[in-house]
Amino acid sequence: MKTKYQDVTKSPSESVCNTCVSRYLWMSGPNLQKCDHPNDNTTISDISNLFGKLLCEETSRKRTKRQTKYIPFRKELRMLTRAERQRLRRAWRRAYDSGDFGLVARFHNENIRTTSHNGPAFPGYHRFLLLILERVLQKYEPGITLPYWDTTFEANMDRPENSVLWTDEYLGELNGFVDSGICGGVRDLRGNRIIRNGGNDGSLFTWTNLTYIINVPTIEELVENSNFDTLESLHDSVHAYIGGTMLGLELAPWDCVFWFYHAYIDYVWELWRYSHGYNIAYPNKPNHRGQQANIQMTNMPAINFLGRIPTNQDGYGRELASQCQYQVSPTCSQQNVNCGSPDLQCRSFGRQLFGCTAVDRIFRNRVQPYILAANGGNVQITSNNGIRGNRGRRDTSAHHNYNTFTFTVKATDVANVYIPQEREPCMGKPVQNSFIAGCSSANVKRWAFIPIKVVHLRPKEVHFNSKTEVNGYRNKYDIYDEHKYKNLKNFVHPGNPATYYDCQEDESGAFKVRVKASGLNYYGAYTDYVFVDNRLPVSSHIGYIAVEKPTGYKQTEALITASDACGRLCKPTCRKWIDGEIHYVPCSGAIKVTADNPLMYGNDFGDAVLSVWQFKGKFTPVERESNIFMEFYCDYSDEWIWEECNSH
Numbered sequence: 087m088k089t090k091y092q093d094v095t096k097s098p099s100e101s102v103c104n105t106c107v108s109r110y111l112w113m114s115g116p117n118l119q120k121c122d123h124p125n126d127n128t129t130i131s132d133i134s135n136l137f138g139k140l141l142c143e144e145t146s147r148k149r150t151k152r153q154t155k156y157i158p159f160r161k162e163l164r165m166l167t168r169a170e171r172q173r174l175r176r177a178w179r180r181a182y183d184s185g186d187f188g189l190v191a192r193f194h195n196e197n198i199r200t201t202s203h204n205g206p207a208f209p210g211y212h213r214f215l216l217l218i219l220e221r222v223l224q225k226y227e228p229g230i231t232l233p234y235w236d237t238t239f240e241a242n243m244d245r246p247e248n249s250v251l252w253t254d255e256y257l258g259e260l261n262g263f264v265d266s267g268i269c270g271g272v273r274d275l276r277g278n279r280i281i282r283n284g285g286n287d288g289s290l291f292t293w294t295n296l297t298y299i300i301n302v303p304t305i306e307e308l309v310e311n312s313n314f315d316t317l318e319s320l321h322d323s324v325h326a327y328i329g330g331t332m333l334g335l336e337l338a339p340w341d342c343v344f345w346f347y348h349a350y351i352d353y354v355w356e357l358w359r360y361s362h363g364y365n366i367a368y369p370n371k372p373n374h375r376g377q378q379a380n381i382q383m384t385n386m387p388a389i390n391f392l393g394r395i396p397t398n399q400d401g402y403g404r405e406l407a408s409q410c411q412y413q414v415s416p417t418c419s420q421q422n423v424n425c426g427s428p429d430l431q432c433r434s435f436g437r438q439l440f441g442c443t444a445v446d447r448i449f450r451n452r453v454q455p456y457i458l459a460a461n462g463g464n465v466q467i468t469s470n471n472g473i474r475g476n477r478g479r480r481d482t483s484a485h486h487n488y489n490t491f492t493f494t495v496k497a498t499d500v501a502n503v504y505i506p507q508e509r510e511p512c513m514g515k516p517v518q519n520s521f522i523a524g525c526s527s528a529n530v531k532r533w534a535f536i537p538i539k540v541v542h543l544r545p546k547e548v549h550f551n552s553k554t555e556v557n558g559y560r561n562k563y564d565i566y567d568e569h570k571y572k573n574l575k576n577f578v579h580p581g582n583p584a585t586y587y588d589c590q591e592d593e594s595g596a597f598k599v600r601v602k603a604s605g606l607n608y609y610g611a612y613t614d615y616v617f618v619d620n621r622l623p624v625s626s627h628i629g630y631i632a633v634e635k636p637t638g639y640k641q642t643e644a645l646i647t648a649s650d651a652c653g654r655l656c657k658p659t660c661r662k663w664i665d666g667e668i669h670y671v672p673c674s675g676a677i678k679v680t681a682d683n684p685l686m687y688g689n690d691f692g693d694a695v696l697s698v699w700q701f702k703g704k705f706t707p708v709e710r711e712s713n714i715f716m717e718f719y720c721d722y723s724d725e726w727i728w729e730e731c732n733s734h
Contacts, residue, residue, distance in 0.1 A: 094583050095582055096584050098653035099583060099654055099727065100287075100649040100655055101288070101322075101586075103649070107645060107647070108325070112204070116608050134385055137190075137221075159410070160410055160413065161231070162236045163251065164416075165413065165427055171256070173227045181223055184226075190219045190339070201381075203335070204311065205310050206309045207377040209401065210383075210406070212348050213407075217406070217409055234352070234415075235257075236353075238292055238415075239430060239444040240444050241289075241290040241291065247261070249444040250447045252267075256268065260284035260328075261283060261285075261514075261515040262283075268342050272340060272342070276527050277527055278522055282330045282331070286329055286613060287326040287329055289327055290588070291321070295315075300358055302316075302358065330520065353412045378398065380397055383395065391409075416430060417440075417441070418441065431444075458497070464496060468492050513592065519613065523605070523608055523634040532634060534634070534642070534689060535690065535693070535694035536603075536694065536715070536716070538601060540599045540616050542618040542650075543623065544620060544621070544623050546582055546722065566623065583654045595620045595621035596620070598651040599618055599627075599649070600614075600649055601631050601646065601647070602646070603632060603645070608634040608643075610634055612633065616628070632691075635689070641678050641681075644676070644679070646677060648720070656727070658672070658673050661715050661717075668711075686713075686715050698711075
C-alpha cells in the first residue's frame with residue numbers, strides 16, 4: 087500500500103521493505119507462542135495479576151493533605167548524572183536477577199501481535215508497557231525513571247557506531263554479544279545471549295523524521311494503517327538498525343535498547359500531541375476491529391487509577407499521561423553551544439542550523455591527553471610497544487591486542503609523545519547471527535547454507551579521482567565511468583533511487599551489499615553481506631545465506647532480500663532453464679527449501695562453499711554458477727523492484 091503513494095526516488099526502498107516484511111512477520115508470521123518455557127510455568131495471566139498488584143501499590147500510597155503528587159521526569163540518557171546511571175544499572179540488574187524484568191519482557195508476545203501493532207493501539211499500549219517497567223525498576227530503586235534514547239544524536243554523527251552510547255557506561259556493545267553496559271550479560275528466557283548488529287540494516291530516527299512527524303496534521307495519518315510514513319513505520323527502521331535480538335517481536339524486549347528507544351517514541355508522540363492542542367482523540371480506523379477505542383488491552387491488568395483493565399482509548403487518555411512527564415531533549419545554538427552533558431557536543435549544519443550530537447568515543451580517547459595537559463601537571467599516557475600480543479590463527483582482531491602499558495609525562499611534553507590511535511574497521515564489523523530457529527537455543531547445526539550471487543551496477547552518484555588525459559585534456563569522467571564508452575553506456579544506465587541520510591561510499595570503491603533471510607514458516611533470521619566494487623560499471627560477488635535446515639517432514643520457507651549500504655533494494659532473480667540454458671529471471675525472493683535431492687544448499691557453511699567452487703588439484707578453483715539458485719541484481723532502477731517481479 088505504501089509504495090502505491092510513494093516514490094522510490096524519495097523513499098529508501100529498504101525501509102519500505104523492512105516495514106512490509108516486519109508487518110507480515112509480526113502480524114501473521116511464525117511465533118514462539120507454542121514454545122515451552124524451561125523451568126517456568128508462569129502464565130501471562132499470572133504476570134498480569136502480579137503487575138496489577140504492583141501498580142496498585144505504587145499509585146495508592148497515601149499522602150498528607152499538604153503533599154502534592156510527585157511527577158517524575160524522564161530524561162534523555164545522556165542527561166542522567168553518573169549517580170543516576172548507576173542507580174538505573176542496579177535497578178535493572180536486580181529486576182533481571184529476580185525474574186521481574188523477564189516477566190515484563192514476556193508481556194510483549196504473540197498475544198499482542200494484531201491488537202497492539204500495525205494500528206492505532208500501538209502508541210497507547212506501549213505507553214502502558216513503559217509504565218509497568220518503570221514501576222518494576224522503582225521497586226528496587228525508588229524514585230528513578232525510565233530514560234529515553236534520542237537517536238537523532240547518533241544520527242547527527244559521521245560514524246554513529248562510535249558513539250559513547252555503545253560503551254560500558256551506557257548501553258554496551260553495538261555489534262556482537264552484549265556483555266557490558268546497563269543490560270550486559272542478560273539472556274532471554276531460553277538462555278540465549280543478547281545480540282546486536284548495529285548499522286548492518288535500517289537507519290536511525292533523524293531530525294528530518296522528527297520534523298516530519300510533528301507536522302503530520304491528523305492523528306489518523308500519524309498511526310497505521312496509512313499510505314505514508316507513520317510514527318510506527320519510522321520506528322521500525324531502528325529495530326532493523328540495531329538488529330540481532332531487536333528484530334523479533336517476542337525477543338526484542340530482552341534488549342534494554344528496546345525500552346529506551348520506545349520511551350523516545352513515546353516522547354515524540356507526546357511532542358506531537360502538544361503541537362496539536364494536546365490532541366487525545368482516538369483515531370477512527372474502521373478496518374482495525376481488534377483495535378477499536380473501547381476494546382480492552384491484551385494482557386493488561388486492572389489499573390488502580392482507572393479502576394479497571396485499560397481500553398485502547400485509555401492509552402490516549404490524560405490519566406495515563408499524567409503518570410510521568412518528559413524533560414525536553416537538549417538542544418544547542420550558535421549562542422549556546424552547551425548541550426548540558428559531557429557526552430554531547432553541539433554541531434553546526436550550516437545556515438545557522440545547530441544540533442546536539444553524541445560524542446565520538448574514539449575522538450575522545452585521542453584528545454583526552456591534550457585536555458588533561460591543558461590543566462598542567464603530569465599526564466598519564468596509555469601506549470603500546472607495537473608488538474602484537476598472543477592471538478589465534480588468522481585472528482583479525484590482532485590490531486586491538488597489542489601489549490599495552492602506561493607512563494607519565496609532564497603536560498608540556500605531551501605534544502612530543504606519540505600516542506597510538508585505535509584503528510577503526512573501514513567497512514564495519516562482521517555480523518554475529520544468533521542461530522536461533524523456533525523454540526531452540528542457538529544451534530548452528532539446525533541451519534542450512536545457500537550460495538547467492540550479487541551482480542552490481544555502478545551507482546549514478548559515484549565519482550573517483552582516476553581521470554584520463556588525451557593530448558593534455560583531462561576527461562571529466564573517471565576511467566571506470568560507463569559514460570566514457572559508447573557501447574558500454576547503452577547497457578549500464580542506473581536510475582536515482584532514494585538513499586538513507588547517512589549513505590557513505592568509500593573512496594576505495596569497496597561497497598557493501600547486505601543480504602538477509604527471514605523465516606516465513608519458522609521463527610528466525612540470518613543476515614550477512616558481500617563486497618562489490620563501486621568503481622566498476624559491473625561487478626559481482628558470491629555470498630552465503632542461511633535458513634532453517636529442512637527435514638523429511640517439514641520444508642523451509644524463507645524470504646531472501648538484498649540491499650546496498652545506502653538502503654536501495656536489489657532485484658531478486660531465480661534460476662530458470664530456458665531453451666536448454668540457465669537464465670535468471672525476476673522472482674519474489676520467497677523460496678521453499680526441501681530435503682529432496684538434488685540439494686540446493688549445504689549442510690554447513692563449508693559444504694555451501696564447495697557446491698560453488700570446484701577444486702582440481704593445483705589448478706585455480708572453478709566457479710560453478712549453475713549451482714547458484716538465486717542472484718540479486720542491483721541495477722538502481724527508478725521503479726519498485728516488485729513491479730517487474732509481478733510482470734513475470
